Amino acid sequence: MTTSSKFLSKPVNNFYILAVSSISLSVIGLVMVFSASSIHSLDTKGNAVAIVLRQFIFFALSIPLAIYLSQRSLAQWRILARFGLLISVLILAILQIPGVGKTVNGNTNWIALPFVDVQPSEIAKFLLILWASYLLANQERAGKTRVNVFAMITPGFMVVLALIMVGHDLGTACVMAAILGGLLFVSGVELRLLGSMVAVGAVILAGLIATAGYRAARFLVVFDPFAADQYKNAGWQPAHSLLGLASGGIFGVGLGGSRQKWGNLAEAHTDFIFAVIGEELGLLGTLVVLALLAALIFSIFKISLRCKDPMSRYVGSGIGCWIAVQTVLNVGSATSVLPVVGVTLPFVSYGGSALISLYLGLGYVFGSALRDPEVKNELHKAIERRRLRTPRKLFLQVVEPLAILSQLWQLREHGARTIRRIRFNS
Template identity: 35%
Template sequence: MVKKILKSYDYTLVIAMLLLSAFGLVMVYSASMAYAVQRYHVSSDFFYQRQKIFMLISLFIFIIAAIVPYKIMKFTKFFLAPLVILSILSLVGLFFFGNVAGNAESWYQVGPLKLQPAEFVKLCVIIYLSAVYAKKQSYINRFNTGVLPPLIYLIIVCALIIKQPDFGTAAIIALIAGTIIISSGMNYKTMTKLVVFGLLLSLPLLFVMKGKLLTSKQMDRIAVIKDPFATAQHEGFHLANSYIAIGNGGVHGLGLGKSVQKLGYLPESHTDFIMAVIAEELGIWGVAFVIVLLAYIVLRGIYIGLQCKDPFGSLLAIGISSMIGIQSFINLGGVSGFIPLTGVPLPFISYGGSSLLMLAVAMGILVNVSMFVKYEKKYKDNKEQKVQNGVGRKGKVTYI
């Protein structure tokens, strides 16, 4: 039994995650060497050592999440209710005990460690919406009882994150929720009602907020996309230096550790703009390596969701895959100037303990769902086939 389960694990997902994490660790060291010395006056391997510790902890958490059956998470009384309450309390607590970083009150600081609860709330939203909509499959198209109640949690969470303010994370959570809702089995009529309801709910908010919804700094991030070099010393500084780094790398790159832009020119070179450093040092091949592995994880996760017969497991897999895909798109889009900068880390690659720990749990759950899909498909289907066909005394199949 144990051997059969172990054989059912999707080791390609595990390998892809480990390759990305190991590559990210190397690039964090390369991208943060100068930054650590210049800004924090610490050893050049300061961020590398911290990321390595988080990576080891994440590996342990991943193993636990991959072993524990994902189905226990759908029990409302023992898991979902505490999850919802703790996630909301963690966001509310920021307004009393939070630490301001990047103009947003988004962090808890305990000694040298910083934790961003919004990263874990992403996963909480995925688990909660997947469990509730899976449970409501028999009446998923009843708007008042099947659709709206779970969205109250989503609205509260997004409102608390916007209040920090962190529009990027709130937008990611809303997009992830949208993906789960689309995949939940609702018909077009119900989804149309939901869209209309969302518009009616947001219009009064937009009217009340008026010009306060986006700050002048956020408006500058949108305007700067057109020509970042026109304001390269001010609003366009980040994007202009990102372009220079990407251009310097060309096809083959300058070589590992030889980036020029990371030497004080490119802000947040080890977090938001780590892909620009990868492009400068390793060229298009380094960029392709990251994108191909991320794309594989996302597409493989969607495939697992489509193959899973359990609605909860299916929505979990699709929600986790969409989270990784959406975050990757927003980060890469910001670095390349395709969309405004939002300060979203690149999954598995950017420096950040909160992001790495959350991804470890998410990938563990995804691998666990994949294991159950493969196990049930390979062994249960075979067993059912034998029962249907009949088995002789000597173990030979007797066809009826």
């Protein structure tokens, strides 16, 4: 067995990978949000740090929230899961009340509060995963193997998808549909039925694109965003995203040195932050971010596979699909492989609702890992070793300098005696 295989074979290491990758991505996100948003922030808010300061506050709130949620029992999670669909429908329906929903870039998916804008659809992603996982786990626990899980959870997702599309948010709808597909796949739905669902979804997506001129334009510019008739219209953002990635080379132009963020990329700190990373940190920077995201997704699925509780297994799978699909959509948009659909890069892009929702999900996954006896024992051992080692370290930190000073003093005294002896003899 190789060293990497031995490392990954220990369940506790998946816990460590999840913790390190999520924090690392968030810290990289703070740095890149500051770099990508400073010009826009100075222009719109009169302060270069206003946007990144908000993101830092959201990050500072997310960490203790995830820790708190990781300590909640499965019984407490099941209570919330029962009402996940109802809460999702209510918070999305509120957006349709005149004067409540705020429209940004054509999408009515925000609620403007006095100090911050909230995006209910981000919270709905996690709540819907909880709700569907609760139903799937109940039928598995009851041994009802012949239950039609497709008919059990799909109608709820369809209601939420309809509410999201009323607000014209195609990107979030695509993520929700992918989460549904992932949960159905994990639940063991026949591939034939799943394939039929994907085909129907593709037809619906094609209809949504064809019936909206701006969506059709975004789809067509994928083939050539630099086309003369598209470059200054729908092709502007994907074209300048590609220019940023290309100009970054292997090592980038340097942190803060992006040219595309100076008005060419209107969403430089949100939807197109990957392009700014590529321009400033180069191919190396983008690969680091993608590697961290891959490690995070991998650890989530590994933790989920070890869960004995079926609900935890489904929730982890849903969260893994959520992050994976959103990453593919964001990176695909930035590289002009996919149409621009307006989704953020998980943990990296600016967005308080998105960041807090992601850490809500991680709080559940961390809790799933901590309920694993092997992980719990290994963590207790590590804490105990550190507790025993810390006094020794403190002792050495105090004693070693004193010992060195004592030796230096002895050398000084020895030198002084030698000099006196030489003078006396002379």
